[in-house]
Amino acid sequence: MNLGPHADFIVAAYAVTVFVVATMVAWVVLDYSTQRRILGDLEERGVTRRSQHKDSR
Amino acid sequence: MAVIDLANPTRFLTLVNRVLPWLAALTIVLFAFGLTRAMSAPDDYQQGATVKIMFLHVPAAWLSMMGWGLMSVAALGTLVWRHPLADVAGKAAAPIGAAFTFICLVTGSLWGRPTWGTYWVWDARLTSVLVLFLLYLGVLALYWTAEDPGRGSRAAAVLTLVGAVNIPIIKFSVDWWNTLHQPASILRMGGSAIDPSILWPLLIMAVAFTLLFFALHLAAMRNEILRRRVRSMRIIQAQEVRA
Secondary structure, eight states: OOOGGGHHHHHHHHHHHHHHHHHHHHHHHHHHHHHHHHHHHHHHTTOOOHHHHHHHO | OOGGGGGSHHHHHHHHHHHHHHHHHHHHHHHHHHHHHHHHSOOBTTTBGGGGGHHHHHHHHHHHHHHHHHHHHHHHHHHTSOOHHHHHHHHHHHHHHHHHHHHHHHHHHHHHHHHHSOSOOOOHHHHHHHHHHHHHHHHHHHHHHOSSHHHHHHHHHHHHHHHTTHHHHHHHHHHHSOOSSOOOSSSSTTSOOSOHHHHHHHHHHHHHHHHHHHHHHHHHHHHHHHHHHHHHHHHHHHHHHHO
16 A cells, blocks of 8 residues: 555554544543442442442331 | 433443443444555545545544534533433543544644645634634533532533534534635535545444444443442441541
């Protein structure tokens, strides 16, 4: 595939897009594992949400 | 499951956990197909291979506006019905919309240099998209810096609805003013001005990017619901310690 005399601009556009998309994917994946871990810690300490209190009554 | 049931965060989480893996897989497959078609598409007779930047720039531009549209509907849900899931949807969409607007601006700039001879010009289309990016940053600042999350959400919702005025300005800027940016060439009266050999890869990439947007949005909404649960549990924990 020949990208011609402006190959640098094409490669840069794709590189920036891949970087931004990869950052977004990493953000949602890491944030999910962080929130799950914190929730797990709180539940281990016996902290429950109000709706869970209602369910257990 | 009825649609109204999705307004319940727990049921919504169940649905997201079921749908997200399939949506992610479909997104990857469509990107692989779209990129293959995009890379084998012929060069433009005037622009040469730089037309390949269009396969990123145009979907990102569409999604930057769609993101704000989605946030506007969510803002109405927050302000009128005070529904927590609407606020979650708006907050989760803001960073994703900002990221796609950033991609739109950067790829447009990189496309402009070899095509127009300049990275940037203060014409109506480029400036209104830059304003959209700044509005996204403003909404994010309100969400992330407010001490009281409820007040921050309402302020962000108001800014979102005010900023919605900018969406038609972006869309019609190329018709209302003299701009260096070209007028609409896909969604226009009389059909697309783009040859099918380039149009089809563009449409496939647009669908792939749209699925990516929704996959990221659902994942970010799930994270936000969990974050709010953490917050409420910490408040309960603090109250129990005090009592």
